[in-house]
Amino acid sequence: xxxxxxxxxxxIKTRGQQVTLSCSPISGHRSxxxxxxxxxxGLQFLFExxxxxxxxxxxxxxxxxxxxxxxxxxxxxxxxxxxxDSALYLCASSSRGANTGELFFGEGxxxxxx
Amino acid sequence: KxxxxxIPAALSVPEGENLVLNCSFTDSAIYNLQWFRQDPGKGxxxxxxxxxxxxxxxSGRLNASLDKSSGxxxxxxxxxQPGDSATYLCAVEVSGGSQGNLIFGKGTKLSVKP
Numbered sequence: 001x002x003x004x005x006x007x008x009x010x011x012i013k014t015r016g017q018q019v020t021l022s023c024s025p026i027s028g029h030r031s032x033x034x035x036x037x038x039x040x041x042g043l044q045f046l047f048e049x050x051x052x053x054x055x056x057x058x059x060x061x062x063x064x065x066x067x068x069x070x071x072x073x074x075x076x077x078x079x080x081x082x083x084x085d086s087a088l089y090l091c092a093s094s095s096r097g098a099n100t101g102e103l104f105f106g107e108g109x110x111x112x113x114x
Numbered sequence: 115k116x117x118x119x120x121i122p123a124a125l126s127v128p129e130g131e132n133l134v135l136n137c138s139f140t141d142s143a144i145y146n147l148q149w150f151r152q153d154p155g156k157g158x159x160x161x162x163x164x165x166x167x168x169x170x171x172x173s174g175r176l177n178a179s180l181d182k183s184s185g186x187x188x189x190x191x192x193x194x195q196p197g198d199s200a201t202y203l204c205a206v207e208v209s210g211g212s213q214g215n216l217i218f219g220k221g222t223k224l225s226v227k228p
Contacts, residue, residue, distance in 0.1 A: 042219075043203070043205075045215040105158040106157050108157045
């Protein structure tokens, strides 16, 4: 059974650009969550989607957005990139509905903003 | 506001030693607690999930306990091996409408010396 797949694994952007990251959850999982990991702040929750609906959102500016498709694949977008957006972006999927249950993470997308 | 603390931040032990990693949380109203392992530059690997109604979970050489009333969890690793070297993270899911939003500690970086 394939795990959570994130693409691209690495990318470099410059300030002001935008970026789109993709996440394919484990087959059958309908919940997808996104996290940002930095050395200073650790892991911080961005948002969660279930059946194409955003159910929960963390404390990030509106430049961070996401969506989920009917096949449960998810994308997140960051517009007008800032240096502080450099981080490892992790996607996780879960089979549970009402609550999160066990989360399974992908390898992450490492974003560097120059 | 839920806060998760992991002590110590780093730990170095000789191979074969049994060890305990600590995790504390400030709000006992949790749905579950999950332990993860993260290797450098990689995503998170789920180790153990403890539901709020459970006291402990075991998987191989790993045993995790949960004491909600005191806001503590421990991860016990028996007969440590160099391959156990990684950062160990604990995370809690807060009860009630927090789908996908796990609150993470900053982790304990474990080094097992041959």
